[in-house]
Amino acid sequence: xxxxxxxxxxxxxxxxxxxxxxxxxxxxxxxxxxxxxxxxxxxxxxxxxxxxxxxxxxxxxxxxxxxxxxxxxxxxxxxxxxxxxxxxxxxxxxxxxxxxxxxxxxxxxxxxxxxxxxxxxxxxxxxxxxxxxxxxxxxxxxxxxxxxxxxxxxxxxxxxxxxxxxxxxxxxxxxxxxxxxxxxxxxxxxxxxxxxxxxxxxxxxxxxxxxxxxxxxxxxxxxxxxxxxxxxxxxxxxxxxxxxxxxxxxxxxxxxxxxxxxxxxxxxxxxxxxxxxxxxxxxxxxxxxxxxxxxxxxxxxxxxxxxxxxxxxxxxxxxxxxxxxxxxxxxxxxxxxxxxxxxxxxxxxxxxxxxxxxxxxxxxxxxxxxxxxxxxxxxxxxxxxxxxxxxxxxxxxxxxxxxxxxxxxxxxxxxxxxxxx
Amino acid sequence: xxxxxxxxxxxxxxxxxxxxxxxxxxxxxxxxxxxxxxxxxxxxxxxxxxxxxxxxxxxxxxxxxxxxxxxxxxxxxxxxxxxxxxxxxxxxxxxxxxxxxxxxxxxxxxxxxxxxxxxxxxxxxxxxxxxxxxxxxxxxxxxxxxxxxxxxxxxxxxxxxxxxxxxxxxxxxxxxxxxxxxxxxxxxxxxxxxxxxxxxxxxxxxxxxxxxxxxxxxxxxxxxxxxxxxxxxxxxxxxxxxxxxxxxxxxxxxxxxxxxxxxxxxxxxxxxxxxxxxxxxxxxxxxxxxxxxxxxxxxxxxxxxxxxxxxxxxxxxxxxxxxxxxxxxxxxxxxxxxxxxxxxxxxxxxxxxxxxxxxxxxxxxxxxxxxxxxxxxxxxxxxxxxxxxxxxxxxxxxxxxxxxxxxxxxxxxxxxxxxxx
Numbered sequence: 001x002x003x004x005x006x007x008x009x010x011x012x013x014x015x016x017x018x019x020x021x022x023x024x025x026x027x028x029x030x031x032x033x034x035x036x037x038x039x040x041x042x043x044x045x046x047x048x049x050x051x052x053x054x055x056x057x058x059x060x061x062x063x064x065x066x067x068x069x070x071x072x073x074x075x076x077x078x079x080x081x082x083x084x085x086x087x088x089x090x091x092x093x094x095x096x097x098x099x100x101x102x103x104x105x106x107x108x109x110x111x112x113x114x115x116x117x118x119x120x121x122x123x124x125x126x127x128x129x130x131x132x133x134x135x136x137x138x139x140x141x142x143x144x145x146x147x148x149x150x151x152x153x154x155x156x157x158x159x160x161x162x163x164x165x166x167x168x169x170x171x172x173x174x175x176x177x178x179x180x181x182x183x184x185x186x187x188x189x190x191x192x193x194x195x196x197x198x199x200x201x202x203x204x205x206x207x208x209x210x211x212x213x214x215x216x217x218x219x220x221x222x223x224x225x226x227x228x229x230x231x232x233x234x235x236x237x238x239x240x241x242x243x244x245x246x247x248x249x250x251x252x253x254x255x256x257x258x259x260x261x262x263x264x265x266x267x268x269x270x271x272x273x274x275x276x277x278x279x280x281x282x283x284x285x286x287x288x289x290x291x292x293x294x295x296x297x298x299x300x301x302x303x304x305x306x307x308x309x310x311x312x313x314x315x316x317x318x319x320x321x322x323x324x325x326x327x328x329x330x331x332x333x334x335x336x337x338x339x340x341x342x343x344x345x346x347x348x349x350x351x352x353x354x355x356x357x358x359x360x361x362x363x364x365x366x367x368x369x370x371x372x373x374x375x376x377x378x379x380x381x382x383x384x385x386x387x388x389x390x391x392x393x394x395x396x397x398x399x400x401x402x403x404x405x406x407x408x409x410x411x412x413x414x415x416x417x418x419x420x421x
Numbered sequence: 422x423x424x425x426x427x428x429x430x431x432x433x434x435x436x437x438x439x440x441x442x443x444x445x446x447x448x449x450x451x452x453x454x455x456x457x458x459x460x461x462x463x464x465x466x467x468x469x470x471x472x473x474x475x476x477x478x479x480x481x482x483x484x485x486x487x488x489x490x491x492x493x494x495x496x497x498x499x500x501x502x503x504x505x506x507x508x509x510x511x512x513x514x515x516x517x518x519x520x521x522x523x524x525x526x527x528x529x530x531x532x533x534x535x536x537x538x539x540x541x542x543x544x545x546x547x548x549x550x551x552x553x554x555x556x557x558x559x560x561x562x563x564x565x566x567x568x569x570x571x572x573x574x575x576x577x578x579x580x581x582x583x584x585x586x587x588x589x590x591x592x593x594x595x596x597x598x599x600x601x602x603x604x605x606x607x608x609x610x611x612x613x614x615x616x617x618x619x620x621x622x623x624x625x626x627x628x629x630x631x632x633x634x635x636x637x638x639x640x641x642x643x644x645x646x647x648x649x650x651x652x653x654x655x656x657x658x659x660x661x662x663x664x665x666x667x668x669x670x671x672x673x674x675x676x677x678x679x680x681x682x683x684x685x686x687x688x689x690x691x692x693x694x695x696x697x698x699x700x701x702x703x704x705x706x707x708x709x710x711x712x713x714x715x716x717x718x719x720x721x722x723x724x725x726x727x728x729x730x731x732x733x734x735x736x737x738x739x740x741x742x743x744x745x746x747x748x749x750x751x752x753x754x755x756x757x758x759x760x761x762x763x764x765x766x767x768x769x770x771x772x773x774x775x776x777x778x779x780x781x782x783x784x785x786x787x788x789x790x791x792x793x794x795x796x797x798x799x800x801x802x803x804x805x806x807x808x809x810x811x812x813x814x815x816x817x818x819x820x821x822x823x824x825x826x827x828x829x830x831x832x833x834x835x836x837x838x839x840x841x842x
Contacts, residue, residue: 174645178686194689195649196656224595225646228616232653235617265599268615 032383048330050086137185218244312357453804469751471507547592558606639665733778
């Protein structure tokens with residue numbers, strides 16, 4: 001009963017924060033199109049529903065697959081396009097430029113273009129991170145590391161300026177200078193520069209190359225350390241466009257209350273928030289005593305029927321909780337299919353790309369309850385029709401004529417569309 | 422064996438960081454005092470060895486005690502003067518000004534003067550804190566709370582300008598805006614202002630009234646949240662004079678390694694560090710599951726012989742660890758006598774003011790191993806004598822003539838003193 005009430009509260013908040021009551025007046029060459037049969041349908045969500053690249057998609061986009069592998073990759077892409085409008089692509093330095101001076105730009109560029117052709121927002125992840133940074137930094141002085149890091153950003157942001165306008169600029173800065181699992185160039189650099197000065201340098205560098213890009217600070221640490229770091233950056237005059245928050249709930253779903261309490265600590269900055277890396281497993285939970293998730297290495301981590309049911313319930317609640325809060329503008333699911341990071345059953349699809357209940361339930365929301373399917377209507381005497389729709393792009397059809405319009409702000413909207421041949 | 426080695430390392434580092442090899446040339450009216458018998462003795466440590474007020478000392482300084490109580494308070498004061506050169510006095514707003522407009526300044530002022538007469542550095546604690554703040558703030562708007570807080574600082578810092586030049590300005594800012602145990606005016610204010618802007622306002626206010634005061638930010642949270650907050654404040658241009666770190670080891674001594682790792686995270690700011698609130702109990706440890714120490718309420722928490730031995734060993738190691746690090750400039754023991762905060766046996770003295778082993782061992786260091794007792798020497802042919810001494814104030818006597826000199830910097834020093842009638 002309580003859960004039901006809570007969900008109803010979330011649903012109401014989602015309606016309040018995400019939809020507009022729009023009255024659209026149709027005319028033809030200025031004359032109202034009264035009492036006409038039309039069809040209206042949503043084409044795109046303003047909210048970013050995203051996921052990650054998938055190695056198979058990169059291979060597919062580069063023409064490297066055939067046979068069964070190709071079919072599987074195509075099936076994954078179909079599932080992707082059906083549900084998502086944002087993708088996060090990998091720029092881990094260790095893999096992107098394993099040999100200094102030989103960046104693997106082309107494969108990622110081809111992949112980014114495929115996503116762009118499918119009307120997606122493409123985000124690059126990450127430009128500066130201590131994990132998976134280039135090993136060859138270890139042979140450099142801190143001054144040279146800084147120079148290499150800045151040049152890497154200049155080069156990659158410039159190479160992708162046509163296709164990527166959103167970047168996770170600095171990743172996991174809270175632990176960056178105290179990370180002690182292994183020596184690496186970026187921890188060394190951050191220890192010397194301090195977190196804020198490092199963040200300032202990296203943000204300034206991206207901004208100087210692509211002034212229109214949306215720049216994120218991203219972290220898994222949601223303790224006060226992170227919101228104090230954000231406050232410190234803002235007080236120091238660094239322009240952060242979006243606060244990125246990871247969840248990675250391999251050890252269990254946070255629940256509505258914790259999620260809202262995290263949001264409460266970050267909403268005060270009046271900045272958009274993206275939930276950049278979300279996972280809920282459909283198998284057994286990772287033991288609670290694991291501190292660094294990377295320490296949990298298993299050969300087999302099966303997805304189970306009960307786990308999939310639980311995952312579906314939790315995914316729905318997670319998305320509803322986040323959409324209920326006006327600051328959240330995007331959610332990126334980490335690994336669309338099973339078998340990705342940590343070999344965890346965190347996908348919305350199984351390894352064979354079949355849909356788990358979580359995928360189906362999410363689809364029911366994103367392209368069902370939160371979506372306007374093609375709907376036949378008739379305009380009134382003044383040529384008007386009304387819809388209540390989620391923010392995004394819409395199309396209205398009058399016989400063979402079509403016109404696009406957007407709902408950009410929640411609340412009320414009045415729009416006019418004139419058809420002219 | 423390993424412990425022994427570690428302690429030897431600490432002792433060596435203490436010598437390197439805390440002592441000076443000084444050559445002092447004595448003359449009389451410009452002529453070298455060659456081959457003369459003199460006596461040299463240390464009068465004061467530069468390092469701040471401090472503790473807290475003690476209610477009985479406040480009562481004694483205000484002539485409120487008689488009989489046995491007076492004797493006990495006097496005994497406590499004797500023990501204090503023997504070991505310490507710094508005191509922290511209470512300015513908890515709830516107690517200092519329980520009725521708005523009626524501050525209890527006089528009792529604290531009389532107490533501060535007693536400590537000043539005994540050659541102590543007096544610190545006020547704290548000027549802005551959510552705990553023990555004035556209840557009557559709850560009836561005010563946030564704007565009025567801010568005004569009251571600023572005026573409280575202006576008034577109190579001004580009232581004590583002659584006797585207190587060191588303040589814990591903001592206490593426990595890391596949890597200040599998220600403290601949820603009970604509603605209070607300062608948490609409300611910090612939630613609205615943000616931590617950094619609140620700290621800036623309070624520091625600016627103290628500085629405007631007493632520009633020469635030494636101002637501390639103080640916290641018990643030694644997670645990255647605190648060093649990120651310090652970094653944020655410094656990047657925002659706030660002048661923090663000293664970083665204050667609490668330890669309150671009711672659940673067990675940190676140990677050398679943890680203490681040094683905390684120092685490692687704060688030393689990068691190149692600011693002095695005070696360990697402002699230190700406790701190690703000489704009874705059973707508080708259970709580890711307690712998060713807020715204030716939740717542990719016991720009627721009786723006895724000091725035990727075994728506990729006192731353990732406390733003595735740990736106190737010695739704690740002080741040696743802190744003195745081995747050049748950034749640390751002061752250590753304040755929290756509650757000289759048992760029965761203070763939480764009724765814990767955290768004192769160096771028992772309730773009857775008798776000395777625990779920890780007091781005796783600390784005295785052996787502070788006024789023994791780290792101290793130059795009155796020492797007879799003879800000047801050389803050029804009127805010179807040499808000492809290796811801990812930084813601080815010294816007195817040299819030649820028959821009935823006496824002169825003071827100070828060792829201010831570690832390393833090497835050459836000084837000249839001319840006696841003239």
